[in-house]
Amino acid sequence: MTSSAEQRTPQRTLIRNGWIVPMTGAAPRRADLLIEDDRITRIAAGIDDADAAVIPADDCIVLPGFIDTHRHLWQSTLRHLACDWTLPEYFTTLRNVFGPRFTPDDIYIGTLLGALEALDAGVTTVVDFSHNLSTPDDADAALAAHVEAGTRGLLAYGGSNDQARVRDDSRHTRDAERLHDRVPTGHRDRVSIAMALRGPEFSLLDATIDDWRLARELGMPITVHVGGGLRGAGGTIHVLDENSLLGEDVLFVHCNMLSDDELRRIAETGGRVSTSPEVEANMGHGPPVVRRLREHRIPAGISVDVCTNVGGDLFAPMRAALALQRGHDHAEALARGEALGTVTLGVRDVLEMTTVDAARACWQHDRIGTLAPGKLADIVLLRADRLNVLPGNDPVAATVSACDVSNVDTVLVGGRVVKRDGCLLGVDFDRLRELANASRDRLQGASAGNRAASTRVRV
Missing domain, CATH: 2.30.40.10 (Urease, subunit C, domain 1)
Structure with a gap:
């Protein structure tokens, strides 16, 4: 029958x-x-x-469909607040001022708003580095937003706000295993769970080793910030390599301050990279890394990172990648008393980094x-x-x-x-606007005076 x-x-x-x-x-x-x-x-x-x-x-x-290999969707209701912040100001203000105020409702609407913004811009897949999950309810809220939005999402379960504020030996929560089991059956082809770990630049080494072991025990891919700003120039990849933590299951984010030898080891061990050229230039992560990633043949994607600092489409980061890398390479040639005869990065190169190469970077190349x-x-x-x-x-x-x-x-x-x-299609914009406005008002303070003050916090 x-x-x-x-x-x-x-x-x-x-x-x-x-x-x-x-x-x-x-x-x-x-x-x-x-x-x-x-x-x-x-x-x-x-x-x-x-x-x-x-x-x-x-x-x-x-x-x-375009693929964003690294974005913090939960911050979307705070968009534009960090446009004039450096990387140290971002860390201090987002975590000390705004991070503790987030409730599950705020996580939900920030994630939903950011995911829909991505879809509107033709971004069909997002690796969501969700690193303000202080309770299981926060994680459930992020998952609910991904299911509702309709994006193809890799929800990377990150640490709590308290963990983001200090470099300590606290371990990553095992709640990612529970969240994986809560993905609705009809959505598992579209929404999956990864681990967004702090890594050795944001936690002590023993914690990093244990976190990696947990992710690999659970069979979950790993994404981690490395090589961004001064703290990223300390040989992070060598530390991971010495402890057998490199591998094809790791997506490294930024990498601007990594040495060529560190990039070589990522390539040799099958690692992947996401770079956010627009944010990296604005906030001071380090020099552009796109050309070096391609020279080492590392599967790499271009990403937005934070909509608190830039817009939510991938058109601007693609253009930023071109301009920043070409400008850097022209400047190096001019300093040598030379002029480049041809550009070092082409338009097809960066389009590959938002499609086919991005798919490889987030372990989806056999599907998208x-x-x-x-x-x-x-x-x-x-x-x-x-x-x-x-x-x-x-x-x-x-x-x-x-x-x-x-x-x-x-x-x-x-x-x-x-x-x-x-x-x-199928988006209740009135509800979306109402929830986003309510979250913004609560996070920034109920009065206009408090809101104005919080948007210009300085360290």
């Missing part, structure tokens, strides 16, 4: 006549793209499928990151008939050098349309 599941007709969607940028190494071309349920099944010109729902894409660039039959249908359509793209000479260059959120017309996650005609 045939089961009802086997009898069900697949849901079919046809993206028709788009400017397909597959990120597989193949050149962009005009073609149709057929989706059955959550998977891409065919890419070719002139696909004829009368049963498919059609998305016209004549005026669109069709790309894999390219447009190819068998891959999950995480897809973004960018309007190419807008003034910032017309007349459309090069879809890769246009995406990186010119596009912004206003170009994001349609977004699909696992074949499900979550944004269409420039509008997010």
